[in-house]
Amino acid sequence: MVVMIVVSVTASTTGLLLTGASYTVAASSGSLPGTITIYSYSSKLPLTSIIPISLSMEVGRLPGVKEATPEALAPVLVDNQVLILRGMNLTAFAEIYHPLFLSGGLGNAANYTVFLGATVAMQLLLRAGSPISIIGLMSNHNVTMTVGGIFRTGTVLDDEIVSEIQTGQLMRGLGSDQASLVSATITPSSFNASSLVNLLNASGSQTGKRTGYIQNSIITSGLVGIGSYLAGNPSEAVGQVLSRAIGLSQNVLWALVAIVSICSVLSIYYSVSWMLEENSGVIQLLNSMGMARRGILLRLLLLTLMLELIATSAGYLLALLVSRALAAQLGISILFHSIMIPNSPQVFALSVGSVALLLTVSLFRSGTFNLKEGNIAKQNFDSLETFEDTM
């Protein structure tokens, strides 16, 4: 049982870390449910995108779009630590992300003011009113600003610095007519994806080649290339973001989890054969009393599968706790955001399924061998024969 827990912990940890890394990459755009993010088709990630800021106004005029705001994302260096600075309209920031201010507030906003996510503030040991020196890594601009407040949103923004869009543009090295992305909040009942398709097709080249009618759900829960833009919700389209960012499909990640289980196959086989050997007396007794070999094996299989379900469930829970603890203690981050380890039913199912399969195969392979008539008696002499051979 302990073997199964250990194998399950290892396979589940692999799966949870990979899933966590994928989700963190996808969520780094900051997209929330009910929002649409529009960024450049040619960029691998929203962070590297450049689009015209005027697109924001055009998107904002579409039916069903409550608000559209441009955002400028810039990697910056603060106290030798790389962080993301998100330049955006601060009113839109309050309306979209509903920040809970732990100190200070948007009322303190003035020129040269930035707002820190709670995680960043804790790492940098800064509080409202503290001066903060920021170096733009892509623009080489160096500015000293004041922390206007510390907020918590429960999103990736807790790992970021939020400022007015002009600061974001300056730090990213963008012109005043450029932004990284446009974030739009929509009303699903009145939003029409086709109007967005027509707008994006009209403003740019036809790289995405998406025309005609398009369902709302394709954009709100996926990522679609339209004209020279990508539109959708990257947080909901993990597979597509991953495929664009690093050229790996999610299936490859699942294959890695399976590989970890497969590498443990002989450990499970040896633990099963050790268990059978230890209990060979009882098994032989049952066999000699008339219980059929198949019956013994099926009962053993049922028992071990029940134990397997308990063990792998415990292993998965342990893996979840260990992964989250390691992520917090080691400060693991992906694209400068703290890794989010989600509770993944797929990882659980894969872990339970792969261990159950390995266990069944091991039990039948090992059990059939051990229960052959006279085989155990033969095994008793194996070591003696080995000894005699060597003499």
Place this chain on the structure above:
Amino acid sequence: MMFKLSIGKGEEFLNQSITLGSIVALIAGGLSVTNLSTSFLNVGTNSNYAPLVNSLSSELTGLLFAWVLPVTFLLIFSSFILGLRSGQLTSRTHTILRYAGSPAGRVRQLMTIRLLLLSLTSWLFGWVGGLIVSQLAFRFVAIATASPYLIPFLSPLDILVLALMTFGSIFAGNSVLFLKTGSIIKEEEVVSL
């Protein structure tokens, strides 16, 4: 003869080496891919992007470290299970040797030789296998996606770390059996007296 006695059944020994080697291969594969990412990110020019590149590189290292911890635990535990199984297979040989007049130290010596050979073969199978498989995988991906072929590699330090990890895990995993065997031998000595 001592060599053959310490190994026992060749097939069992080979299976155990492959089992532990495959887990070492997992760690070796992870290390080689991380090295590849680090070398790919570090272009060698000192620029404004250096902190960005270093930060991305340390993110990958942190992620790998968090993954290697449970895999190392699996390695230790698997070697413990294999130790239990090999104990079942070799205990009779050891008992016969003791009754034939071999000193207890000789039996422990046989076990030590077995563990050393097991560690050595697992380490060799592990890092060579892990490296080859990761290079094959990257070659396959490069052909499939028509992208440049980036070669995963292991540094001598990585190979040394893998050696320490493998030898340490296998000896730690078998330590219980080693101590247990010693106490059985003592009991047998008392009975024979």
